[in-house]
Amino acid sequence: MQLIEDLEGRLAREQSMFQAQLLREDIARLRKLLELTRSSQNAEELLKSGMRIGWTQGDARTQELREPLEAFLRAVFAADQALIVRTWEALHRARMERLLGCLSTPAPKPVA
Numbered sequence: 001m002q003l004i005e006d007l008e009g010r011l012a013r014e015q016s017m018f019q020a021q022l023l024r025e026d027i028a029r030l031r032k033l034l035e036l037t038r039s040s041q042n043a044e045e046l047l048k049s050g051m052r053i054g055w056t057q058g059d060a061r062t063q064e065l066r067e068p069l070e071a072f073l074r075a076v077f078a079a080d081q082a083l084i085v086r087t088w089e090a091l092h093r094a095r096m097e098r099l100l101g102c103l104s105t106p107a108p109k110p111v112a
Helices: 002-013 016-040 042-050 062-078 081-101
Strands: none
Touching: 002 016, 002 081, 016 042, 016 062, 042 062, 062 081
């Protein structure tokens, strides 16, 4: 999968330890997904198994990513490299918004 090669290239150049760890985790997920793709008989089977490979911690919030994740999984099953990249970007953006958004704290309110 070209996406894995692209992420490995980014990993080799990444300066941030945090970003490098995220890339390693994504590469591991994508390798697992590639294995699942090879053993899946159809897209629905891949959707079912591909939804539960740790897209969020313990897959606790993976349902929040259903729409972009399903689009990505369908693109992977179809082996459409251009579509894989586009849907990955949408999935990655949605995932980071959910994961990082839950880590942010609201700014303190001014005291009146």
